[in-house]
Amino acid sequence: EVQLLESGGGLVQPGGSLRLSCAASGFTFRNYAMTWVRQGPGNVLQRVSSISGDGYTTDYADSVKGRFTISRDTSKNTLYLHMDNLRADDTAIYYCARCRGFDFWSGSCIEYWGQGNLVTVSS
């Protein structure tokens, strides 16, 4: 059974940093692209970032480019999202998600989701 468990969320001040983790199990982690999706106020879902199975290809939403970094550690079966210079509009539930294949291009994502982890950016 595919399981994705996010952690690392919480309250952070504007301008601060946070690192989210997603522990993956139930599948061969290195064979699948992964994605972070967030759900902000108003329940709007937004794809944040994606990474290929080997970690060499990444992609970001314009709103987080230059501030967020996606990475993965195959030895730990863990996906990460490092978030810098956080803003109030980054407040959201952050979901880890697995794609259907090695790449995240057309037709591949999303197949499985985690339960989500809340990040609140406020002073």
Next chain:
Amino acid sequence: DIQMTQSPSSLSASVGDTVTITCRASQTISSHLNWFQHKPGKAPKLLIYGASSLQSGVPSRFSGSGSGTDFTLTISSLQPEDFAIYFCQQNFITSYTFGQGTKLDIK
């Protein structure tokens, strides 16, 4: 970005009813559309991928159709466990935009 417009935003129905939810893309996405079910506190669950393919383990009362810009999710013979939020997602381009969601509740 491709905009996904989903309707209705909410829907009331009874056990045994058949309901339809629609999703419209602002430009053609071929058949690159997923449908998900989401219950509070749980992980969203993939129901339909590629617009009309049933995900493994999903009951056959769920079906999807459409291509290009207009898509439909149909749930036949509603069961008590089907009352949830449903949303669509395009994966034609990597922005993976989502519909606003449809809350299906019991009449």
